[in-house]
Amino acid sequence: MRLEVGxxxxxxxxxxxxxxxxxxxxxxxxDEIEELVLQDSQIERTRAEIASPGDSVRIIxxxxxxxxxxxxxxxxxxxxxYQGRPTEQVGSxxxxxxAGLAVIDCLDYSAAGESQAGExxxxxxxxxxxxxxxxxEGVSPDFIDVxxxxxxxxxxxTLHNLCIxxxxxxxxxxxxxxxxxQSAAMRVAERIAETVxxxxxxxVETFDTQPRPDLPSVAYIPHLASFxxxxxxxxxxGSAVYGQGxxxxxxxxxxxxxxxxxxxxxxxxxxxxxxxxxxxxxxxxGKDVNFLGCILQRTNxxxxxxxxxxxxxxxxxxxxxxxxxxxxxxDVRGQRWVGTMLTVQECENRxxxxxxxxxxEDNENGAAPALLFxxxxxxxxVTTGTGxxxxxxxxVDRVIGAIDEPTAQWYKAFPPLHGRYGIAHVADYYGYGxxxxxxx
Amino acid sequence: xxxxxxxVPLTLGAHRxxxxxxxxxxxxxxxxxxxxxxxxxLLIARxxxxxxxxxxxxxxxxxxEETQAPSVHRELVGAS
Numbered sequence: 001m002r003l004e005v006g007x008x009x010x011x012x013x014x015x016x017x018x019x020x021x022x023x024x025x026x027x028x029x030x031d032e033i034e035e036l037v038l039q040d041s042q043i044e045r046t047r048a049e050i051a052s053p054g055d056s057v058r059i060i061x062x063x064x065x066x067x068x069x070x071x072x073x074x075x076x077x078x079x080x081x082y083q084g085r086p087t088e089q090v091g092s093x094x095x096x097x098x099a100g101l102a103v104i105d106c107l108d109y110s111a112a113g114e115s116q117a118g119e120x121x122x123x124x125x126x127x128x129x130x131x132x133x134x135x136x137e138g139v140s141p142d143f144i145d146v147x148x149x150x151x152x153x154x155x156x157x158t159l160h161n162l163c164i165x166x167x168x169x170x171x172x173x174x175x176x177x178x179x180x181x182q183s184a185a186m187r188v189a190e191r192i193a194e195t196v197x198x199x200x201x202x203x204v205e206t207f208d209t210q211p212r213p214d215l216p217s218v219a220y221i222p223h224l225a226s227f228x229x230x231x232x233x234x235x236x237x238g239s240a241v242y243g244q245g246x247x248x249x250x251x252x253x254x255x256x257x258x259x260x261x262x263x264x265x266x267x268x269x270x271x272x273x274x275x276x277x278x279x280x281x282x283x284x285x286g287k288d289v290n291f292l293g294c295i296l297q298r299t300n301x302x303x304x305x306x307x308x309x310x311x312x313x314x315x316x317x318x319x320x321x322x323x324x325x326x327x328x329x330x331d332v333r334g335q336r337w338v339g340t341m342l343t344v345q346e347c348e349n350r351x352x353x354x355x356x357x358x359x360x361e362d363n364e365n366g367a368a369p370a371l372l373f374x375x376x377x378x379x380x381x382v383t384t385g386t387g388x389x390x391x392x393x394x395x396v397d398r399v400i401g402a403i404d405e406p407t408a409q410w411y412k413a414f415p416p417l418h419g420r421y422g423i424a425h426v427a428d429y430y431g432y433g434x435x436x437x438x439x440x
Numbered sequence: 441x442x443x444x445x446x447x448v449p450l451t452l453g454a455h456r457x458x459x460x461x462x463x464x465x466x467x468x469x470x471x472x473x474x475x476x477x478x479x480x481x482l483l484i485a486r487x488x489x490x491x492x493x494x495x496x497x498x499x500x501x502x503x504x505e506e507t508q509a510p511s512v513h514r515e516l517v518g519a520s
Contacts, residue, residue: 229464302462303444335463338445373451 002208003074003256004094006201010101013050013160021195026101028162028192036191037164037184045167046184049400051146052160058393059144059163060401060410061106064182065156065270068098068193069261078193079261079269081243083183083236090260091209091253096196102156102270103192104144105164105185106401107177112168122230123174136409143401143410149391153426153433155270164188167403175227178266179236207282209254215290219323220255220277221314221347222429223340224263225332226298239268239331241296250314251296252321255282258294276431277327277357292321297343299336307339315346325353329429333361337372348377355380359387359428385433387426389417442466442488450499456491458484458502 009024016027030048037046051057069078074093081087114120125140144156151157164185168177226247227238233246241251241263253262255278263272278294285291297314301307318326326347330340340356347354360383361371371378393414399406426433441449442460449457460466461480468481487504494502 302464303460304446307445335445335448338447341447373447 001092001254001256002206002210003092003259004204004206005259006072006094006096006204007099008096008196008199009099009202010160013052013101013162015050019191019195021098021199026098026160026192026195033162033164033188033191036187037166039187040180040184042169042172042180043166043184044169045403047165047403048188049163049165050161051144051163051400053151053158054147056394056397057146058396058399058401058410059104059106059146059156059161060140060142060399060406061108061165062142062144062156062163062267062401063105063107063178064185064265064267065161066103066185066189066264067270067273068101068103068189068196069273070096070190070193070197071260072096072197076260078190079186079264079273081240082186082261082264082269083179083243085186085243087242089257090262091256091258095260096193096199096201097273098193098196099202100159101162101192102159103162103164103185103189104156105166105181107166107168107181108401108403109168109177110402110404112170112177115171115173119174134415136412136414138407138409139414145393145396147396148394150389150393153387153389153428155274155432162188162192163400165401165403173231175231175235175237182236182265205283207256207259207285209256209282209285209291209293211292212286212290213322215286215288216324217290217292217322218281218325218327219292219295219318219321219352220281221250221295221297221318221326221328221343222275222277223297223299223328223330223336223343224268225336226300227266229300229302238266239263239272240265247298247301250298250310250317252317253294253296255285255291255293263296271430271432274432277329281327292318292323295321297339299331299339301339304338307342310339311342311346314343315350315352318347318352319350323347323352325355327355327357329357331429332427333372341371341373341375341378345375345377348379353380354378355382357382357384357429357431359384359426382431384428384431387417387428392416442484446501450501454499455496456494456500456502458488458491459504460484 011024013026015030019029033048072094076088076090166181224239228247238245258278261273281291344354395413399410441454442458443449444460444463446457467484468477483504491502
């Protein structure tokens with residue numbers, strides 16, 4: 001497949017009388033954006049806000065993050081299958097992306113309550129306090145600072161962010177709330193992406209996936225948690241492949257399909273469309289590697305035998321593709337880690353050299369094992385860092401992400417963070433942060 | 441220790457590990473009839489008792505002896 005990706009750089013974002021893009025400046029009609037969100041009658045209240053790098057702003061309740069992209073030539077739509085979008089195969093033709101921009105839906109549950117007992121726990125809404133005693137009460141670890149030391153750890157701290165604050169509808173499941181919220185964010189992202197359909201991009205990269213068997217052959221095997229055990233096979237929450245979030249045998253996708261957003265959902269959308277592993281291998285394809293494509297391995301199987309089966313199937317695919325090497329990443333640690341390690345083991349046993357890319361687990365001051373489970377076949381590991389925020393988080397002037405005024409705690413300075421496992425402030429599985437392998 | 445993912449406790453040095461059913465239903469299977477679910481639960485409990493009476497030199501995995509009704513084999517294929 002052959003895909004041209006045209007990057008249009010967004011240098012500034014501001015409110016104005018109409019939604020348009022010109023000379024690096026994205027002007028947004030706030031009323032139009034909010035009306036787009038309110039098209040869904042389940043959403044009663046919303047507010048659009050802007051957070052740009054260097055602003056004294058903290059974004060709370062972030063859900064998905066979407067980079068506006070539009071297909072200008074070739075089959076399908078950007079982010080195929082996402083919350084019911086068309087599922088035609090993507091990855092060829094031409095796509096325009098808005099570099100430096102993210103649309104973030106901030107889903108405020110505070111007024112909704114539980115639609116069934118235990119929902120808050122299932123969806124980690126009761127994570128308050130997991131950061132330790134020196135953190136203010138009522139603060140959860142999942143927030144984004146766009147200034148200060150914390151801004152360097154996530155890509156969104158360095159982007160212009162259009163935040164769509166949404167009051168979660170009451171009386172429906174958490175899964176449906178996510179679906180409603182993500183659909184709204186995608187309506188907005190699609191509208192904004194239209195402004196660059198006919199814009200000359202700042203630069204264009206061309207990716208051709210034509211096999212080059214004369215070069216060393218490498219596959220990429222990301223592990224992606226499925227939320228089927230929590231939300232069923234048709235659930236709307238979690239990372240999905242062409243909209244399918246269910247537990248399944250591994251999927252084989254071309255790198256260009258990921259660039260068109262074929263893997264998306266629940267916080268993964270921006271990251272998977274810009275996945276540094278995919279982009280690096282795709283850029284080197286035909287130069288010094290033969291990038292075979294992506295074997296997407298689902299996790300959240302419910303026992304070891306299921307994980308063993310999944311690992312075997314990924315190994316069979318990699319071997320049949322002719323992989324000599326594989327880069328493997330994990331996702332949502334815990335039991336998912338076992339599945340990741342079994343895939344490593346399986347590939348190595350089939351003679352495929354594996355490099356594991358992972359964050360470090362050091363939150364117990366060295367008392368816990370560095371890796372929960374590591375078979376002897378695991379030979380090469382590259383770190384994406386510890387997730388430490390040494391300098392802490394300065395107090396902020398503005399907090400975005402709550403429909404009504406958030407508690408005063410959210411404006412405060414937060415102490416330094418040590419470690420990342422279980423804290424979920426930073427989850428850098430792919431090396432996009434400033435602590436990634438690029439620094440080592 | 442009863443675990444659906446025995447690799448973890450075995451790595452961490454648990455002496456005796458009994459294979460459980462699933463992460464979310466360790467000692468039973470709610471997709472079975474109440475009678476079969478109870479049989480399965482008892483089978484795991486008996487395996488755990490057998491394990492605790494057995495001398496071990498290293499972390500050891502105990503499989504349950506599936507001599508009961510065929511329904512317990514569902515664990516092998518049970519994608520939930």
